[in-house]
Amino acid sequence: MAKAAGSTDLRQSLPLLLGVLLIPAALGSSGTIFNDGDVSWHIATGQWILDHRAIPHTDPFSFTWAGRPWVPIEWLAEVLMAGAHRLAGYAGIAALATAALIALHATVYVNAARFVGPWRILGLIVLMDIVLIPMMLARPHLLAWALIAFWTWLMLRARDRQRAPPLAAALLMVVWANLHGSFVIGLVIAAAFGLEALVASPDRGAALRSWGLFGAACLAAIFVNANGLEGVLHPLRIANLEMLPLIDEWKPSSPKVTPFFFLAVTAALLLIWLHRPRLHPVRWALLGFLLVLAMLQTRHQAVLAIVSAMLLPTGLARPHERTAPAIPWFVTAAAAALVVVRAVLPITLPSNEANPWQLIAAVPMQLRSEPVLNGYAMGGPLILSGIRPYVDGRGDMYGDELVVGYKRITDGDAAALAQAVQRWNIRWAILPHRYVKLVALLDRSAGWRKVHEDKVGVVYARD
CATH class of the missing domain: 3.40.190 (D-Maltodextrin-Binding Protein; domain 2)
Incomplete structure (x- = not known):
């Protein structure tokens, strides 16, 4: 009996250790996360902020735009990056990326563990990472990925309890609005779940009041940023620039450029057809909307992958074995150890035009x-x-x-x-x-x- 129990614990633990610890640690330690010249100016911006104890509102770096307006909406992420760089150089940046990836993977795993077994969760994580890896760069968007997953989990938890999220949860939008422009997607996700609550609730008046109040709190929270109104409007104004098609991440998705995204989407559609997940129509609409965004602009592929990894398991509820109680504590301690080790060990940067x-x-x-x-x-x-x-x-x-x-x-x-x-x-x-x-x-x-x-x-x- 003891042998059988130990064997069961091992079967449960291995996917958890792989999906939450080893995979994100390996990805965060890869030199490819530095294959983007933007990593450097993000670090430089954070250093400027730390040195001047202020947020720059005009460009302090170039000679072509010197002194002209600049809206650094990702300043909080840049401060984190600069702090990590000062502590441990590029190994510190890799440690920060590793911590963010562990947080993302842990959120996906914990959420999915309520509905499906551990090996299916590992498969889900691998499918998600196939989409994320081409965009897995040590930039602010990587830090925001864990926020996207956690925010979606908050909305799922609220719907499970048949009530709106607590108003205190809206404070997360303050962090998000100063971290990365994807806070706009966070508002869309919250709005979708609010609509679902309104459609599904027997007391639509109460649902409208509670979710409407939460939505108002979220809208108020995004204005608590270092750039004021411009910080809120800036992500929307970017979408109207003529030069966007010249930048890879703003280009439409193409099988030639990002073949693994289309491979992952095909695999996901096949699994959906085979397993018939039961999701509320509003959730399907949200995934459809994110798919359209991902097709229009490559940068949205990551959002689609993360939100899909959070939503699809909720429609695949099956009996499964629960993780042993001691394992989460071990994973937390191991995650902290991995981040520290990553910060201590040197990392070799690739020699390319992003690191010339x-x-x-x-x-x-x-x-x-x-x-x-x-x-x-x-x-x-x-x-x-x-x-x-x-x-x-x-x-x-x-x-x-x-x-x-x-x-x-x-x-x-x-x-x-x-x-x-x-x-x-x-x-x-x-x-x-x-x-x-x-x-x-x-x-x-x-x-x-x-x-x-x-x-x-x-x-x-x-x-």
Whole structure:
């Protein structure tokens, strides 16, 4: 009997340990989470905030937008990133990402454990991670993923209890609105569950009052941010920029670019057809809405994956064995240990255009203070190195005029290059090799000379 019980505990524990500890720890330790130049300017922004004890409202970093308006709506995440970086360098950033991923996976696991068995939960987590991995970067959106899952859990718990979430839960929106622009999706999720309550409740008047009050509290909470009204409206204004199709995460989903997303969606649809999960129509509508968003813009794939992982198990209730009481305490302690170990162990950054540190180190000192034409992903590393870039990942701040014009330059438009050189008195350039047309243009242009080149990119100076 004891042997059978021990065997059962092991079967329950292994998926839990894999799904909540080992998988997120491995993902958080991967150097690929630094494959984005935006990581650097997020760290630099957090450092600026810590040093000045204030939130910047004008751009302190570039020479093209210096002193002009900037809305840093992710300032809280940036402070966390800068703090982690100061404590343990890039290993600290990896530890922060690991902690966030463990929190996400734990929330998905705990929620699903009420409805399905441990091995099915592990499969659900793997399917979710297939979608998340291409977007698993050490940026504020990764920290917001756990919030999306926890917020959805709060809504599910409220519906299970046939009442609105407690008003105190709306305070989470204060954190979210200062962490990442996905707080708008949080409002949509809350509204969907409020609609479900209104449709399903026998006392619709009471449901309208309680959920309406909670919704009003959430709306009030998002205004408690460092940027005021602009912090609330900024995520909506981004959607109207002409330059969005030039940025990968804002492009429509494509099987050629993100094939694993379409693989995961196909697998999920097949499982839905086989198991027929019983969800309220409003929940299906919410998933349909998120699917449309994900198809329109790649960045929303993660939201769809997380919310689906939270909602679909609720329609698949089956008898299952419960986790041994001691296991959650062990998992919590093990998670804390993994985060500490991740912070202590060094991590090797990939050498690419998002981390062109050797290329930047080779830039002559006399050029560093001069106006530069840089690769888009190199803008963040330049900022973190104390060099003012022409452009960086804050495309929403620069706007259509500069970013669309920059795209013409990188496409090898000689007139656009000449105009930018004259307007900004550009003295040098640091570019990745993939800017083939622009590199070729500089190679054949009089007055430009190559001063350094490595496997990541090339540095030019203008005579």
